[in-house]
Structure formats: structure tokens, C-alpha cells
Amino acid sequence: MTQSPFDKVVDRHGTHCAKWDSMESLYGVPASDGIAMWVADMDFHPPACVQKAVEDMAAHGVYGYFGDESDYKAAIAWWMQNRHGWTIEPDWIFTTHGLVNGTGLCLDTFTKEGDGVVLTTPVYHAFARTIKAAGRTVVECELALNDGYYEMDFEAWDAQMTGKETMFILCSPHNPGGRVWTRDELQGVADFCIRHDLILVSDEIHHDLVFAGHTHIPMAQFRDITDRLVMMTATTKTFNIAGTHSGNVIIEDPNLRGKFATRLAALGISPNSFGLNMATAAYSPEGAAWVDDLIAYLDGNRKLFDDTINAIPGLKSMPLEATYLAWVDFSGTGMTRQEFTDRVQKDAHIAPNHGPTFGKGGESYLRFNLATPRSIVEEACTRLRNTFSDLQ
Structure with a gap:
């Protein structure tokens, strides 16, 4: 064999x-x-295409600031369209130092100290750590365990809301349970966020690693929440290049996008050349x-x-x-x-x-x-x- x-x-x-x-x-x-x-x-x-990108950088031997992100953003758009049926525009894309950093930036931009941030627990541990460090309050909405699977429990979660919550962080697909949320479940999340006037941050870092018989649906396909939606994706989990600390925050709504751009500018955040070159190579037919x-x-x-x-x-x-x-x-x-x-x-x-x-x-x-x-x-x-x- x-x-x-x-x-x-x-x-x-x-x-x-x-x-x-x-x-x-x-x-x-x-x-x-x-x-x-x-x-x-x-x-x-x-x-090999990713390794070659690094070798080409080393062969050139000059490691200056990265300029002209057009190829990089085109590669992201190509991947999202071809792998996920999701059409995005280059100017929607922001590059962060990974998605934990992206989460922190979203908290900093769209919430204030003392605000409640909804997590569907159990869920990726860095969310709660970042929320607490930012002086926000973690609101744990526990997933229901039915026949060995996690399910959304919107009725119970509705009862938990106090009006102090301003953001919902979704992990899709779910880590650690490995669930690929269904269209009905995702629509339920959208409706919940509209009902409680929450910004929805959808961390979809595992979206490429889905097994046969299941289909990941990008949250961006739910058009009724575009005005409150922030998408987060990355090459890092998919291609095992987490050490590049590169992630993408993708925002369609111009109002949200403007606020996020202003915050990044205020913090002086810009991407590293290794991450961008490796991501461009990764998002390809090879x-x-x-x-x-x-x-x-x-x-x-x-x-x-x-x-x-x-x-x-x-x-x-x-x-x-x-x-x-x-x-x-x-x-x-x-x-x-x-x-x-x-x-x-x-x-x-x-x-x-x-x-x-x-x-x-x-x-x-x-x-x-x-x-x-x-x-x-x-x-x-x-x-x-x-x-x-x-x-x-």
C-alpha cells in the first residue's frame, strides 16, 4: 500500500x-x-506550494515591508468562492495577527467595558480569556446535549439575556464538539442576534476541515444580518501555518467596516510578509x-x-x-x-x-x-x- x-x-x-x-x-x-x-x-x-513560497523569500533574502496586497486578496476571494460559494470583495478584507487577535480587535471596536459577550459553551477557550482580559463579561449560553450531539437552545438563551449583552461570538464549525451547524441552526443564531441587538462575530477558522456528508455554510449567506456581521477566517488551521499568526476579518457592511478600519489604524496594526506570501500560495488549486x-x-x-x-x-x-x-x-x-x-x-x-x-x-x-x-x-x-x- x-x-x-x-x-x-x-x-x-x-x-x-x-x-x-x-x-x-x-x-x-x-x-x-x-x-x-x-x-x-x-x-x-x-x-509544497506553501513551502516554496517561504523558500523563494529566503532565496531573495530581503525581508522588507509587504506592499500591493492585490494577489493576496484575490487568492482569498478565489478560495471563498470556489470552496464555500461565498462572494467577497477585496476591500472587505482586513488582516490581523491571527483570529484571537481578530477577536480582541472586534471586542475593542464594537463593545465597551462591562458589556456582556455571548458564548455557546463549551467552546474554544481563548474566547473567554480574551473577553475577560478586555474587561467585558462572559455570558455562557450552554449548548444542549441531545443523543450525543450539541444543539442550540435558543429558548433557554433568550431567558438569560439581560439587555447588557452587545456581542455574540459563534464558533462555526464548533470547537471542541466538531459540529457543522445546519442552515436552520445558523438562521436561529441570526434571529437571536437580531432579537437581542447583538453584533455577530462568526469565527469560521475550521471551515475547510469538514468531513463527507456535511457542508459548512458561511454565516455571510444569511443576508438579514449583514449589517451586524463580522466574519473571521484564516489559512492557519487549514494548512498548518499557525506560526504565521495571520487571520482575516471580513466585513461587508460599510459602517462596521469603517469602524474596524479606524481601530486598526489607531493601533498601528499591519500584517507580516511571511503570512501573506504563504496564504497567497495556499489558496490555490494545489x-x-x-x-x-x-x-x-x-x-x-x-x-x-x-x-x-x-x-x-x-x-x-x-x-x-x-x-x-x-x-x-x-x-x-x-x-x-x-x-x-x-x-x-x-x-x-x-x-x-x-x-x-x-x-x-x-x-x-x-x-x-x-x-x-x-x-x-x-x-x-x-x-x-x-x-x-x-x-x-
Whole structure:
């Protein structure tokens, strides 16, 4: 059988890699034999077109300010049209230092201190951290768990609103649950934001990593919320170039766009040339073919991991529709959070993300990053099976 390029094990130890080099200090998982499955980046090389873009920059050898973003913005527009059926104009696009920075800029531009910001928890932990640091209030609207899937619970959320909320941050597709929200669910979000007069920031960073049988719908397709919508996308998750810290805030409404442009100008924010060159190369037919191969490979990892986890009594992996982040519920074991976490970290030597960091509803969960060579996923599966062998 032909080996996939994604099967290649790349040793990231000693490369200032947060995921692998910080594992021991943060999780107590030894660097010598530990498996890092926490930070949401991949252990794969990016497509050759991206690598070539960096090599061309190095060959030129002069690293000055980036000018003329027309090719870069055209590549973004091409990608969104061809991969997502979403038509955008170049002047709608702002480049930020990643989407956590984009989130912070949205908070700074469209809210004030003390405002409530709605999160549908459990959800990506950096949202709450950024909201709190900005002096805003996190309003946790917990997702309903029905038959192992997360669902929107608008009736319950309506009852939580006090009138102090000014923004809703949506994670679409959802991290950590891996849900691809349906058209009806997204329309429900739009209606909720209109009903409560909220700016809607839609973080769609995982939108390219969707498995067969599911279709991501950009929030921008819901025309009734254009005047309150801020879209956030990036190449970084899709192509494993998170270290470039590049993201895009895309705003169609001229009023919102003007406010955001003014705030960026006031803060003196401009993009780095490496991120723009790599993104331009990535958003191409060659990059698209690589993403298709990546999704097929991740699907294999997903099936392997889920089969293992769901065969262990008391453990349940949420069915993954998108992303490479498995969300595993340990509540059926009857163990305390400390007990099952110790088994994973101290016995299996695996470093996952802890569920409570994602907010309400995450207490009995751990999140595992599956974007790594299959041999590493297989080893993690073996360790988990052995660590919980007394339950089988």
C-alpha cells in the first residue's frame, strides 16, 4: 500500500514548538515518550506550494515591508468562492495577527467595558480569556446535549439575556464538539442576534476541515444580518501555518467596516510578509488538492480513534463532523475528573486539553488532537485501551 505523506513522523521536539516542548511543564507528561494531543496545530508539513513560497523569500533574502496586497486578496476571494460559494470583495478584507487577535480587535471596536459577550459553551477557550482580559463579561449560553450531539437552545438563551449583552461570538464549525451547524441552526443564531441587538462575530477558522456528508455554510449567506456581521477566517488551521499568526476579518457592511478600519489604524496594526506570501500560495488549486487529501487522512484517524474510544466502557467520543479535535466524555466511568485525567496523563503519557477550560458543559471531557501521523494515533489508542483495561 502506498504510504501517505501525512504518515511521515516529523520530530518537533526542541523547535520552540508549544505543543511538544511545553507538554512536560504544563501537563507533567514526559517529553521522552509523551504524546502531545492538546494544542490545535498539526504535525504535518504544509503543501509544497506553501513551502516554496517561504523558500523563494529566503532565496531573495530581503525581508522588507509587504506592499500591493492585490494577489493576496484575490487568492482569498478565489478560495471563498470556489470552496464555500461565498462572494467577497477585496476591500472587505482586513488582516490581523491571527483570529484571537481578530477577536480582541472586534471586542475593542464594537463593545465597551462591562458589556456582556455571548458564548455557546463549551467552546474554544481563548474566547473567554480574551473577553475577560478586555474587561467585558462572559455570558455562557450552554449548548444542549441531545443523543450525543450539541444543539442550540435558543429558548433557554433568550431567558438569560439581560439587555447588557452587545456581542455574540459563534464558533462555526464548533470547537471542541466538531459540529457543522445546519442552515436552520445558523438562521436561529441570526434571529437571536437580531432579537437581542447583538453584533455577530462568526469565527469560521475550521471551515475547510469538514468531513463527507456535511457542508459548512458561511454565516455571510444569511443576508438579514449583514449589517451586524463580522466574519473571521484564516489559512492557519487549514494548512498548518499557525506560526504565521495571520487571520482575516471580513466585513461587508460599510459602517462596521469603517469602524474596524479606524481601530486598526489607531493601533498601528499591519500584517507580516511571511503570512501573506504563504496564504497567497495556499489558496490555490494545489492547496485545494492538498486539503482534500488531508481531510481523507484525518477521516481515517477519526475512525480509528472513535472505534477505540467507544469500545471502552464509560468513554464516549462525540461524532466528529468537522475539525481534527476529538471531544471525549469520561462521565460514564464514574471517576472524578482528577482520576480520569491522571490516568490519561500520568499512566498513558498523553497530554490532552482539559474540558473545563472550554466553559460550562466541559467538566467531564478531554479534547484530543488527531492531526498527527496515524502511527501516533495508533499508539495513543493502545495506551488508552491499556490504561482503562479494568473497565473492559
